[in-house]
Amino acid sequence: MKHPYFFGYGSLVNRRTHVFTPCHRARITGWRRAWCATANRPQAFLTAIPDPEAETLGLIAPVPNDDWTALDAREEGYHRHDASAQVVHEAGAVSRIAVYAIPAKDQLASSTEHPILMSYLDVVVQGFAAEYGEDGAQAFFDTTAGWETPVLNDRAAPLYPRAQTLTAAERALVDDGLARLGCRVLSERPSAGRA
Template structure:
């Protein structure tokens, strides 16, 4: 199958984490984000799971044919799936969406937490692309907030960590508090 673009719904929404030009806002129907982990990574990260009643915001960006191996390496814990029937605003492109295989999904725990530095990058992307309302939709269309969240801001473990403004950090912290998330050191 020949894909021409990706639909990003996590860190790929933050343009500072990649060099794909021409990215534009889009949505994917029939998917919901979830925090999960696999044996491929020590920490939990976002994936999509089927949910016919949900639509998630994200970005679509073209990928040159010779750049797919690099993107696949970045997204090595995922399978690349056909998203042509669910992604809006892909134009004439044939979008792929990355998802963890259903038989490899594990619920995060204290040994496999969500990195706050990763969450910060994702939310920064949504704030930039969609504003506060769009970032609020990110939280609302993501499940798994009972996962422990490792506060690694002082020494980020996420390889594409970004500096956040005071307002961006406060936005993330406020939502985590509202959702009664458990922050671990």
């Protein structure tokens, strides 16, 4: 029996953050990954952006009970797009594969008011390292846009609800990637009106 699947390209690549099974490594063409801020969230999140030249690594997993409702709720603020013809995978027969993306009309310019949470970034990089090795983690940095968005170092008191504990090697992957790209890391969220 064929089931619908979804393509995860951020925190969903980290199998520790969800119970969707079975997951399969996959890649999508025609979409790239980028950091994005919206008015309804205090921090930046990853989104998929249409790009005919792009290829993005991730995972696919079946939609729970073939019902999109719970998954749509988890991905609140995102719109679901049919990407069945754009995903290469080894899952066998699937009825449909969707990718979630924040609509362009809802995206805000990069600012310190909506930083990337280090605890969220840690989860994503940990997932890519587990699935694709150190090279895959480095490729995440290289193929993701929006690194002008500041990163809030919340490791001591994680704000991301699905935060994970990283090994020293995993933390080094994150820290080295940020340093290599010259990313701005904040020790605290600036007060309103201060950039």
